[in-house]
Amino acid sequence: MHASADLPGWRRAAELTGRRAECGALDRLIGAVRAGESRALVVHGEAGVGKTALLEYLAVQALGCRVARAAGVQSEMELAYAGLHQLCAPLLDRLGHLPAPQRDALRTAFGMSTGPTPDRFLVGLAVLSLLSEVAEQRPLMCLIDDQQWLDHASAQVLAFVARRLGAESVGVVFAARGVGGDLAGVPELAVEGLREADARALLDAVLPGPIDARVRDQIVFETRGNPLALLELTRGAAPSELAGGFGLPGLGALSGSIEEKLLRAIAALPEQTRLLLQVAAADPSGDPALVWRAAARLGIGADAAAPAANADLAEFGTRVRFRHPLARSAAYRSASARVGQQVHRALAEVTDQELDPDRRAWHRAQAAVMPDEDVAGELEDSAARAQARGGLAAAAAFLERAATLTLDPAERAGRALAAAQAKIQAGAFDAARDLLAMAASGPLSDSQQAQVDVMRAQLAFITSRGGEAPKLLLKAARRLEPIDADLSRATYLDALVAAIFADRLAGPGGNVLEVARAAAAAPPPRHAPSAPVLLLDGTAAGLHEGYAAGVPALRTALSDFGDGMSAEEELRRMYLACITAMRLWDDDHWELLSARYLRLARETGALSELPLALTARAHMLLFAGDLTAAASLTEELQAVTHATGGVLAPYGALGLAALRGDEAGASALVDATLEDVTRRGEGVGITFAEWANATLNNGLGRYDKAMAAGRRATAYDEDLASMCWSLVELIEAAARCGKPETATGAHDRLAEMAGATGTDWALGAQARSQALLSEGDTAERLYLEAIAHFGKTRLRVDLARAHLLYGEWLRRERRRTDAREQLRTAHNMLDVMGVAGFAERAARELRATGGTVHQRTTPARHEGLTAQEAQIARMARDGLSNPEIGTRLFISARTVQYHLRKVFTKLGITSRSQLDRALPGAAGAREGVR
Incomplete structure (x- = not known):
């Protein structure tokens, strides 16, 4: 192991002692990066355990690599992209090589140019591309302390970049106190306290003379092997103190924190040196000129720095640097409130208002001793600039401080509302609740009170996807009625969506019937009915008055959807439009709308909408029998939710596992989903999970389990449309279990929907289900009717299952020849689509008729591809460039090329043009990917 020659002795000792395993792991990471691979790692442990020393080791060992560094600074946490700028600033000479949207997003985020607020994940893609571009020259090691x-x-x-690394020759290593949060899923290296023998060796290496063995053992025990604690507790101690015994009276209580030890060291310094440290601690920039200008205003002389350096607390050279972050925080904490205000006031006075207005405003805010409207106004301006650069957390901090500095109660309430909205967007939900409480204590207009209600509902919906959100949105919608009728109706529509999501788990006063009744009584629109207006009226009527009552308005809404609507409004209402098409059994509009929804979400970069768009499209493709394309979208959905940290039940994955007959995978997914959605209040997830459970077991021929799942899926009967798919599974399972009363009750509800909507999908499902309850010529007529209806749709899975049920009925009627024809048709269709459970059921029935089941040939070459390779290959086949694929999957273009080389080798081809013949596919698959 090599240590940097210019490191202080205490750091070299800590680095060289007891860290062989950790250094070995870092050596392997360096080797992988040099070999052309990428690696990410979180080195985590408590403060002072030696994480920084391991990063120093990594920097020294990374011979032949370019090293880029950044470090979090506690007082700079509210300045958006400050840490990212530290890391990327030396690399920006390669910025011109990035795609224009990524380049513009990064320039705006760094304040290098003006423009609309950049999407956070577009910034992430830009950084990923930048690191990849830099690594083209030589391997790159990024160290973030x-x-x-x-x-x-x-x-x-x-964190986004760390999770998306592939084959860029980039290493990203974080040092952090804890794991999880943003870094969840990134490989970890835990750094714990030194073993007892190593801790003793460290003490022996740094102490100037011998130490009493009992004292040494007590120090090791009290510090639990923390290297910094070991060093801090013995620094400056006289030999007599270290020889005394277990009590260590000269050192004080060893159970005190490291920061308390540092506070004592700071208190021992001359007054001017303490004040200089406090100035330096309050300024996170490390700019010595700025610090010294502020010091001069406070009457601090140049000789004040020497005692701090002699005490090994801070250095005042070309940059101001504290020996350890805890030393910075201890210095800041050591100032009284009055002194702290003086320090911030001096820094504000010497900070250039033109070059750094936001930091100046922040210093002024910390210096304020009472409400100050002038400072509050500056903070509002800073918040606007931060928001324009995508710094929601910074904007929220500025607005929160602005609210506390506002004297006028009404103005304070308004600023608190703005701060709460920013906190919600920034993900600071607890702080948002506190700010809403602040706003509520002041005089609020009716409009502002409605905003409070809407934000509380947003918090409930974001954090639980149901629960109390419908009731809260309903309250806000009612309050808005006399203020803004259009906004009131829009909020009613949001309440309906929330109620449909909450389903059986909605809180009192917020179930679908209560919300629908209230929405039905909403003020009439001021303009001619538009698609959103009709969606509200039709959905409310269908829930409140009965399924059939909503069909006319909803059918018109689907036909008119998009007319006169902006892309933003389309996106906001497209999810409801898609599920309305499903609830109306309208596969034509489901196909058109789900394709447009996905295209709009991608084109506009609306990553918040993308998970719902992918889910709606994946289910359309599942029912169309294009499981390959549905799987691609499901994999993409996993990448999106992993990258964004979104929360949504895995609806696509549930359907895919069920149709594939993957018993172990589907069962585990169902159990996990039920636990998750119940905890969060996403009641509709219970219906979908149990539908998947019933579908899986119907395919496997386990009809008792399918019936139990179907009953659970349809137990909540206040929203008939939400049960549409589940009723079909329950009828089939109950009929097979000899439970005609259960099957008949479910069929009656299905027939109500089919009679009202009259689509071939609904009529086919109703005829197929009724055939299971019929006999003789009636049953045969209904089976043939179902096949005819499904044949007019794109729903190939339902068509194949109609052939299967008809074939099973024919076999029981002893019409073996006719049965073989239907069963062979069903098996061939299901087998080709990959609907494995039902395919095997068809195969068993076919063998029972004396027919031959033609086994599929040996797996095609494409079946040897990994899931990600297959997904990339399909996208490349369909014309997407490497950067487009990378953007879609949140990986770099270089990683895409790396996977494509492996694809070409496995498929035995040499170019993209050959992918078309090497991969299976259909028009639906291509559209689903594109």
Whole structure:
């Protein structure tokens, strides 16, 4: 192991002692990066355990690599992208090589140019591309210390990059106190206290003379092997103190924190030196000129720095640097409130208002001793600039401080509302609740009170996807009625969506019937009915008055959807439009709308909408029998939710596992989903999970389990449309279990929907289900009717299952020849689509008729591809460039090329043009990917 020659002796000792395993792991990481691979790692442990020393080791050992560094600074946590700028600033000479949207997003985030607020994840893609571009020249090692003190925007982007690394020759290593949060899923290296023998060796290496063995053992025990604690507790101690015995009277209580030890060291310094440290601690920039200008205003002389350096607390050279972040925080804490205000006032006075207005405003805010409207106004301006750069956390901090500095109660309430909205967007939900409480204590207009209600509902919906959100949105919608009728109706529509999501788990006063009744009584629109207006009226009527009552308005809404609507409004209402098409059994509009929804979400970069768009499209493709394309979208959905930290039940994955007959995978997914959605209040997830459970077991021929799941899926009967798919599974399972009363009751509800909507999908499902309850010529007529109806749709899975049920009925009627024809058709269709459980059921029935089941040939070459390779290959086949694929999957273009080389080798081809013949596919698959 090699240590940097210019490191202080205490750090070299800590680095060289007891860290062989950790250094070995870092050596392997370096080797992988040099070999052309990428690696990410979180080195985590408590403060002072030696994480920074391990990063120093990594920097020294990374011979042949370019090293880029950043460190979180506690007082800079509210400045958006500050940490990211530290890391990327030396690399920006390669910025011109990035795609224009990524380049513009990064320039705006760093304040290099003006423009609309950049999407956080577009910034992430830009950083990923930048690191990949730099690594083209030589391997790149990125070291980020004190990750827990990064600003929120930087932390999110760097974690995003770490999870998307592939084959870029880039290493990203974080040092953090804890794991999880933004870094969840990134490989970890835990750094714990030194073993007892190593801790003793460290003490022996740094102490100037011998130490009493009993005293040494007590120090090791009290510090639990923490290297910094070992060093701090013995620094400056006289030999007599170290020889005394277990009590260590000269050192004080060993159970005290390291920061308390540092506070004592700071208190021992001359007054001017303490004040200089407090100035330096309050300024996170490390700019010595700025610090000394502020010091001069406070009457601090140049000789004040020497005692701090002699005490090994801070250095005042070309940059101001504290020996350890805890030393910075201890220095800041050592100032009284009055002194702290003086320090911030001096820094504000010497900070250039033109070059750094936000930091000046922040210093002025910390210096304020009472409400100050002038400072509050500056903070509002700073918040606007921060928001324009995508710094939601910074904007929220500025607005929160502005609210506390506002004297006028009404103005304070308004600023608190703005701060709460920013906190919600920034993910600071507890702080948002506190700010809403602050706003509620002041005089609020009716409009502002409605905003409070809406934000409380947003918090409930975001954090639980149901629960109390419908009731809260309903309250806000009612309050808005006399203020803004259009906004009131829009909020009613949001309440309906929330109620449909909450389903059986909605809180009192917020179930679908209560929300629908209230929405039905909403003020009439001021303009001619539009698609959103009709969606509200039709959905409310269908829930309140009965399924059939809503069909006319909803059918018109689907036909008119998009007319006269902006892309933003389309996106906001497209999810409801898609599920309305499903609830009306309208596969034509489901196909058109789900394709447009996905295209709009991608084109506009609306990553918040993308999970719902992918889910709606994946289910359309599942029912169309294109499981390959549905799987691609499901994999993409996992990448999106992993990258964004979104919360949504895995609806696509549930359907895919069920149709594939994957018993172990589907069962585990169902159990996990039920636990998750119940905890969060996403009641509709219970219906979908149990539908998947019933479908799986119907395919496997386990009809008792399918019937039990179907009953659970349809137990909540206040929203008939939400049960549409589940009723079909329950009828089939109950009929097979000899429970005609259960099957008949479910069929009656299905027939109500089919009679009202009259689509071929609904009529086919109703005829197929009724055939299971019929006999003789009636049953045969209904089976043939179902096949005819499904044949007019794109729903190939339902068509194949109609052939299967008809074939099973024919076999029981002893019409073996006719049965073989139907069963062979069903088996061939299901087998080709990959609907394995039902395919095997068809195969068993076919063998029972004396027919031959033609086994599939040996797996095609494409079946040897990994899931990600297959997904990339399909996208490349369909014309997407490497950067487009990378953007879609949140990986770099270089990683895409790396996977494509492996794809070409496995498929035995040499170019993209050959992918078309090497991969299976259909028009639906291509559209689903594109």
